[in-house]
Amino acid sequence: MYPECGGRQFDRRSFLAATGGAMAALAAARLGGQAAEAQEAAKPLLPTVALGPHKITRLIAGYNPIGGFSHSTLQMSNHMREYFTAEQTAKFLQHCERQGINTWQYDHTDKTVEAIRIAREAGCGIQLICLHAERGPDLPLSKVMENKPLAIVHHGGVTDGMFRGGKAEQVHDFVKKVHDAGALAGVSAHCPDNIKRIADEGWENDLFMACFYYVSRPREDILKFGPKVPVGEPFFESDPDDMTAVMRQVKQPCLGFKILAAGRVCWQASSVENAFKYAFANIKPSDAVIVGMYPRFSDEVAENADYARKYGAA
Helix, strand or coil, X not given: CEEEECCXXXXXXXXXXXXXXXXXXXXXXXXXXXXXXXXXXXXXXXXXXXXCCEEEECEEECCHHHHCCCCCCHHXXXXXXXXXXXXXXXXXXXXXHHCCCCEEEEECCHHHHHHHHHHHHCCCCCEXXXXXXXXXXXCCHHHHHHHCCCEEEECHHHHHHHHHCCCHHHXXXXXXXXXXXXXXXXXXXXXXXXXXXXXXXXXCCCEEXXXXXXXXXXXXXXHHHCCCCCCCCCCCCCHHHHHHHHXXXXXXXXXXXXXXXXXXXCCCHHHHHHHHHHHHHHCCXXXXXXXXXXXXXXXXXXXXXXXXXXXXXC
16 A cells, blocks of 8 residues: 555555546646647737837847746756757747747857757747857857847846946947947946946947846945845846836837846736836837746746737837
8 A cells, every 4th residue: 555645545556547647637738738839829919119120029038047047046047947948949939929029039059049940940030139248259240140130239247347347348349340240239238327328428339238127236336225235136126217217318229128027026917017017118119128938837928928018009
């Protein structure tokens, strides 16, 4: 006899019957999910904004969950990385496109390159914006351009570090190199002051990526608020107000990211909806948002697309 479970005893025959039924149900659910995926009807395109000569949806699929960057715990990061194989990532891109999202912001890695290939062979035409920083000789801009991204954007954390280190001109040089390579050029930053400085100096960049939370804020700046420093990245409640104020001031299109505070405002559906509502109410009509999605437990792609339709029709 097997031990009691929930007040009942199981012998071998009962155990096999129970687990066999569960496995059959799981298999049926998987087959049903595959059939539903194959029959999924394409929804109308989400509201769009101009990015140079292109039209991009005001909701752009993000990269962090695909790369395993949860901004929470190592276990969660590994969980995301395990789920998002190249094949699963390609399916995710196809699902985004069917839900009306036409653009993906990604990092150039072996996995994403393979996912793009698989998705394109399946007929997916999702547009690409690549986050990059030319931090090593193994990935020149010419290699990134092989995927034909609409734009290449300088990585935000690297931007903030270079500005603090007095190397802002290297970021400016990156913008010029991207234009020479044949793509639209952008700069990402977590610090609103860096975006304002670039705009004030009249750089040639075509767009900004603007983080709603200044998660790269240095320790010495945090200590100005008081004697205590948070463990890990700082997510301050007032940060979105600071960043969106700058986004409204600059002429270039801005792509706001981390509007959900890397999942910290996702405990209830109402708070997720409020975050989308806040974002679209506080950015320019020519701006968009980038949202990382992890549709392992619910269809976050469809849910977020619905919020973008509801609040993003400028």
